[in-house]
Amino acid sequence: MKKIGIVDTTFARYDMGHxxxxxxxxxxxxxxxxxYTVPGIKDIPVACKILFEEKNCDxxxxxxxxxPKPIDKQCAHxxxxxxxxxxxxCNKHILEVFVHEDESDDEKKLARLADRRAREHAIxxxxxxxxxxxxxxxxxxxxxxxxxxxxxxxx
Amino acid sequence: MKKIGIVDTTFARYDMGHxxxxxxxxxxxxxxxxxYTVPGIKDIPVACKILFEEKNCDxxxxxxxxxPKPIDKQCAHxxxxxxxxxxxxCNKHILEVFVHEDESDDEKKLARLADRRAREHAIxxxxxxxxxxxxxxxxxxxxxxxxxxxxxxxx
Amino acid sequence: MKKIGIVDTTFARYDMGHxxxxxxxxxxxxxxxxxYTVPGIKDIPVACKILFEEKNCDxxxxxxxxxPKPIDKQCAHxxxxxxxxxxxxCNKHILEVFVHEDESDDEKKLARLADRRAREHAIxxxxxxxxxxxxxxxxxxxxxxxxxxxxxxxx
Amino acid sequence: MKKIGIVDTTFARYDMGHxxxxxxxxxxxxxxxxxYTVPGIKDIPVACKILFEEKNCDxxxxxxxxxPKPIDKQCAHxxxxxxxxxxxxCNKHILEVFVHEDESDDEKKLARLADRRAREHAIxxxxxxxxxxxxxxxxxxxxxxxxxxxxxxxx
Amino acid sequence: MKKIGIVDTTFARYDMGHxxxxxxxxxxxxxxxxxYTVPGIKDIPVACKILFEEKNCDxxxxxxxxxPKPIDKQCAHxxxxxxxxxxxxCNKHILEVFVHEDESDDEKKLARLADRRAREHAIxxxxxxxxxxxxxxxxxxxxxxxxxxxxxxxx
Numbered sequence: 001m002k003k004i005g006i007v008d009t010t011f012a013r014y015d016m017g018h019x020x021x022x023x024x025x026x027x028x029x030x031x032x033x034x035x036y037t038v039p040g041i042k043d044i045p046v047a048c049k050i051l052f053e054e055k056n057c058d059x060x061x062x063x064x065x066x067x068p069k070p071i072d073k074q075c076a077h078x079x080x081x082x083x084x085x086x087x088x089x090c091n092k093h094i095l096e097v098f099v100h101e102d103e104s105d106d107e108k109k110l111a112r113l114a115d116r117r118a119r120e121h122a123i124x125x126x127x128x129x130x131x132x133x134x135x136x137x138x139x140x141x142x143x144x145x146x147x148x149x150x151x152x153x154x155x
Numbered sequence: 156m157k158k159i160g161i162v163d164t165t166f167a168r169y170d171m172g173h174x175x176x177x178x179x180x181x182x183x184x185x186x187x188x189x190x191y192t193v194p195g196i197k198d199i200p201v202a203c204k205i206l207f208e209e210k211n212c213d214x215x216x217x218x219x220x221x222x223p224k225p226i227d228k229q230c231a232h233x234x235x236x237x238x239x240x241x242x243x244x245c246n247k248h249i250l251e252v253f254v255h256e257d258e259s260d261d262e263k264k265l266a267r268l269a270d271r272r273a274r275e276h277a278i279x280x281x282x283x284x285x286x287x288x289x290x291x292x293x294x295x296x297x298x299x300x301x302x303x304x305x306x307x308x309x310x
Numbered sequence: 311m312k313k314i315g316i317v318d319t320t321f322a323r324y325d326m327g328h329x330x331x332x333x334x335x336x337x338x339x340x341x342x343x344x345x346y347t348v349p350g351i352k353d354i355p356v357a358c359k360i361l362f363e364e365k366n367c368d369x370x371x372x373x374x375x376x377x378p379k380p381i382d383k384q385c386a387h388x389x390x391x392x393x394x395x396x397x398x399x400c401n402k403h404i405l406e407v408f409v410h411e412d413e414s415d416d417e418k419k420l421a422r423l424a425d426r427r428a429r430e431h432a433i434x435x436x437x438x439x440x441x442x443x444x445x446x447x448x449x450x451x452x453x454x455x456x457x458x459x460x461x462x463x464x465x
Numbered sequence: 466m467k468k469i470g471i472v473d474t475t476f477a478r479y480d481m482g483h484x485x486x487x488x489x490x491x492x493x494x495x496x497x498x499x500x501y502t503v504p505g506i507k508d509i510p511v512a513c514k515i516l517f518e519e520k521n522c523d524x525x526x527x528x529x530x531x532x533p534k535p536i537d538k539q540c541a542h543x544x545x546x547x548x549x550x551x552x553x554x555c556n557k558h559i560l561e562v563f564v565h566e567d568e569s570d571d572e573k574k575l576a577r578l579a580d581r582r583a584r585e586h587a588i589x590x591x592x593x594x595x596x597x598x599x600x601x602x603x604x605x606x607x608x609x610x611x612x613x614x615x616x617x618x619x620x
Numbered sequence: 621m622k623k624i625g626i627v628d629t630t631f632a633r634y635d636m637g638h639x640x641x642x643x644x645x646x647x648x649x650x651x652x653x654x655x656y657t658v659p660g661i662k663d664i665p666v667a668c669k670i671l672f673e674e675k676n677c678d679x680x681x682x683x684x685x686x687x688p689k690p691i692d693k694q695c696a697h698x699x700x701x702x703x704x705x706x707x708x709x710c711n712k713h714i715l716e717v718f719v720h721e722d723e724s725d726d727e728k729k730l731a732r733l734a735d736r737r738a739r740e741h742a743i744x745x746x747x748x749x750x751x752x753x754x755x756x757x758x759x760x761x762x763x764x765x766x767x768x769x770x771x772x773x774x775x
Binding site for chain 1: 228231232235236238239240242243246247248249250251255276279283287290291293294295296297298299300305306307308309310
Binding site: 073076077080081083084085087088091092093094095096100121124128132135136138139140141142143144145150151152153154155 | 318319320321322323324325326327328345346347348349352353355356357359360363364381384385388389391392395396399417418420421424
């Protein structure tokens with residue numbers, strides 16, 4: 001039985017963790033979910049490390065929604081750096097699912113983007129855990145989580 | 156008995172450590188407080204590491220007040236990176252509570268912001284130590300420490 | 311028998327992994343190829359670490375195609391930092407082969423650049439694994455993978 | 466007998482190490498000084514690590530004077546990041562005393578700033594080694610090494 | 621017998637490794653040189669780590685020539701960060717000798733700058749390995765490798 005961690009924040013303005021859990025349960029079995037909510041994105045790396053090392057998670061989906069200001073971008077950078085370090089210390093994947101508040105001016109569109117991106121990365125998590133060959137068939141295809149795919153370059 | 160570390164600086168222009176200690180004591184029992192003051196924010200990471208490894212703290216609140224200049228922003232970035240590294244090395248949370256001097260032009264407002272943010276993160280510390288499920292109920296709710304909450308996206 | 315890892319992404323818009331495998335097989339023998347495809351470039355570092363430590367790869371070629379926006383540049387920076395860390399943790403080379411979408415406005419040119427850069431770095435991989443002295447003869451020669459060489463400075 | 470390390474550079478345009486040693490000797494006893502001079506600020510982190518691990522220093526004062534160009538700022542950032550990492554690896558304080566060449570247009574003022582900052586951080590070093598409670602009494606007081614103190618926020 | 625590593629790139633447009641080896645041999649004895657050429661500057665950190673850990677080098681001179689574009693500056697930053705990390709992991713010095721292509725518009729001047737900087741850092745290497753006290757006498761003197769020295773501040 002695999003364990004999938006869901007790490008998210010009280011800062012985010014959409015419950016991406018809930019969307020991802022719904023998508024995971026609709027598309028696969030053979031796993032258990034552990035959820036860990038922290039205040040902000042800079043609290044995510046250590047939460048992931050604790051889930052890997054103390055709760056034996058096999059893969060983590062990490063959700064955050066950085067604000068639009070320069071300081072928010074810097075926080076996102078620091079969080080991302082820590083998320084990559086955590087993966088290297090544990091040899092396990094963390095799929096970072098960040099939606100930046102300035103990706104849309106419209107609240108409804110932003111919520112739909114967050115929901116879709118969370119769900120599409122939940123599918124990526126299933127591939128990484130249970131079916132890595134599926135990802136090889138999509139190498140270089142210009143996929144985009146949350147948006148229409150860019151597709152491969154037209155030659 | 157849990158141990159909560161308070162790390163702060165002589166550079167900051169408001170005694171956020173004091174505010175946090177007051178808030179912690181007003182809202183919970185079952186913990187002891189250790190305080191460690193350093194000159195500037197770049198001295199915070201190693202102070203936290205020492206409190207974790209030599210004093211067995213379980214969680215740390217780290218307070219800083221970066222100045223308004225580009226070099227100050229860079230120092231804050233370096234300190235934040237070190238704070239995240241420290242958490243990963245120790246598998247324990249450090250709640251970074253930074254108030255940037257340029258968050259307000261008004262000294263009184265800045266002091267009130269620092270006081271409120273310190274207190275609201277003290278409450279987060281209590282949740283992380285004693286009641287993590289409380290944070291899950293607030294996932295994706297758009298909470299903001301020190302300001303009015305942004306709230307969840309309206310759909 | 312050496313093992314060469316190929317790590318690439320579903321985000322990229324050209325199948326550089328395929329081009330590199332073709333080039334490797336056309337120019338050398340005595341190695342086996344392991345391929346690992348991940349969603350985006352920030353997933354590359356841990357995939358490399360897993361290939362080094364759990365699959366005993368001797369060298370990895372890592373392919374990515376960052377988008378044109380500032381956030382894409384930041385992701386590339388974070389991925390690169392993680393790729394360097396991974397090499398230091400494993401004492402083995404990862405040749406990072408990134409093609410930035412804004413290196414050309416023309417899709418066909420971008421695809422040709424990606425193909426050529428992938429192939430020229432495949433040759434670098436062969437030199438690093440089997441013939442390091444060949445690289446010493448080219449030190450300071452202004453070589454450029456994917457473009458015409460800049461050449462040594464004219465004195 | 467405590468050991469205080471003094472790490473400085475041939476790049477700097479003022480002998481801050483000398484000023485700090487003078488200040489240390491004027492204000493405390495019970496320590497020995499080890500000096501290690503390197504070419505530039507990016508050589509400082511490993512010099513500190515060597516002083517901690519091979520010479521058993523208890524605390525280090527690290528002096529640098531970054532130039533005014535963007536590349537100099539980047540070097541300072543890289544050095545600072547390494548200095549923080551070194552502290553985390555050794556659980557000991559390094560007080561980073563950097564004076565940026567563009568902090569003053571006037572050479573005399575810059576020299577005086579460097580001298581004063583070096584001396585004021587020497588006092589911080591004494592507090593950290595021998596009297597940490599003294600720093601707690603100054604928490605949140607808006608102290609500034611090398612300049613007039615900003616003081617606490619007026620409410 | 622000390623071992624000095626020379627790490628350089630095929631990307632650079634001047635053979636600084638050759639210049640440094642010539643300078644080292646003209647000014648000292650009692651060492652052996654190991655050379656390791658890689659494609660680009662981001663390949664330098666792991667090459668240094670391998671020379672330290674698998675070839676027992678005592679000190680490394682690392683030569684690179686970053687291009688003039690923002691992406692080149694970012695690569696240089698990533699390489700520098702990795703070079704500092706490598707030193708901290710091995711407790712040995714790497715003298716980073718980077719010449720940025722935009723340090724001069726004139727190819728001949730750029731080549732002379734590269735040659736001179738390589739040679740002056742070769743002398744620094746000799747001091748660090750064989751005569752550290754010589755560097756202490758130059759602390760705070762405003763030395764500049766490759767250019768005229770800035771000198772100490774005039775008071």
